[in-house]
Amino acid sequence: MLASFGAELLKIRKRPATWILALVWFILIVLFGYLFTYSFAANPPDRPEDQPPQVQQQEEAFNEQILNGLLPENLLENLFANGVFSLGAAIVLILGAMAAGSEYSWGTMKTSLTQRPGRLGMLSGKALALALFIVLFVLLGLAAGAMSSYTVALLEDASINWPPLEELAKAAGVGVLTFGAWGFLGFALGMLFRGTALAIGLGLAWALAVENTIALLPIESDWWESFRRLTLGENTSSVGSIFGSPNPSFSIPETLVEPERAAITLGLYVAVFAVVSLVLLLRRDVT
């Protein structure tokens, strides 16, 4: 398994698409997590001259609240509770789909398997390499957020207070669970469809369209709520809520699942997707 891990690591490390995804992830955090919000809050639109002072004060307080949310002390709340980290789900889903599906697209599965790694060894190596890069993407997200919040603090002349180390470690754990579930969903889809195109297409359609639609549909029934509690998006949002409540101005729906249960659900998803991938690889012919 270690030999396969070494081979997989070399492949994923030298693949330009991996680093393009990392760059996109970094840019997403900076733009959607900080730059757009900061531009809006720091440069509010011109107020009408006849605006009542009470409304003016409310607007100023609102902008101040938004700016505070971008400071280092609120790093984790902004990244996780406000859903900024959820943007990375699509990125790691693509990473996972590429790790598995490309082997079929290029026909390299047969080349690799005839070198002796064994199907179990090969899949274990792949899963470990993907997991390592998921950790790196989480750390990159945290670093991008920290860098952006530090810049905001400098621009606003605010004091710089970082979250405690324990909270940062917890955030890394939450990030790994979240990205793990989405990354291994992409991995299983890549195995299932034996290619990247359909795996990425359907995975993104699910992550960006179906999950959001499910969250916003105004259906009030027990079975619907039970179903929602199982969805990846719901559990991703729920586990992120341990770092605070979302900013009310962002219109993020309330979470349904307790964070601890969401963490367990996401962990189970990682295991289920890995097992599904293994069963698919073990049972099917490599043509």
Added chain:
Amino acid sequence: MAATVRQEPQEKERGTPLVVETRGLTKRYGRIAAVESLDLTVRRGEVYGFLGPNGAGKTTTLRMLLGLIRPTSGDARVLGEKPGSPAGLGKVGALVESPAFYPYLSGQDNLRVMARYSGVRSPRIAEVLERVELSGRAKDKFRKYSLGMKQRLGVAAALLKDPDLLVLDEPTNGLDPKGMADMRDLIRRLGKGDRTVLLSSHLLGEVEQICDRVGVISKGSLVAEGSVAELRGKQGLLVRAEPIEEAARIAEKLVGVEEVAELGGALRLTTDPERAAEINAKLVSAGLRVSELRPAGQSLEEAFLELTGGETV
């Protein structure tokens, strides 16, 4: 199912260990049999040609031998191991169909990946690159390689483990004439010594030039197995002489002529074609007019077409 024309092994071949052995190997996709009850034997040290028309089941068979495809029924042993088992694959190098590698990696890095999978030490990479004459382009990306270079990299990957058995599936596919000649030379060199080469091809000339023994597969079944000479059948001479009855009478009395048959106004003698001059002298000295005398052996292509029921290659 067609009956198999199987030549008995020569004395020296008996007792040679079998490297590949299949018994009733079958692969079905629904009601379609891609490979049907295949009994194949490849002996140590030989270059075995696995010949058949496109779609005959060659690649499916090789994939089963490498553990990539599971047979529907039957049994196979490769170097005494179950196909696809890490113990067996450790001694097998393979190039199946087109060479497939990671396009964004260099040739050298692709081999590094493969070396890690197979637990081979890094210095071996330079050795195999040298062997397939790719050292100069080792650092180029695989996607920039020509088809010939890709094929050679495929052979290099197959050689990484210094395998006892080399499985090559259509290695000259898509190559220009020089590339094909180079690849044939390489295979000949690789087949020297104790190493066994199982070469799948639909190119008769290639098999004829390289292989010690040939198995012909058609519609999923092995229809013949033996040496190239055996498959071509008995060699002979075609004689056109006047009067033909007298020529036949003389030919029947000649030592070394096994059979004389009349064939469209000429005689077909089953004998060593190298005796042409001697036979010509006998006929002429008997006062016969000899207008044509040439070797009349069946070509491998004719034998192949006969065995496969006229399927084109």
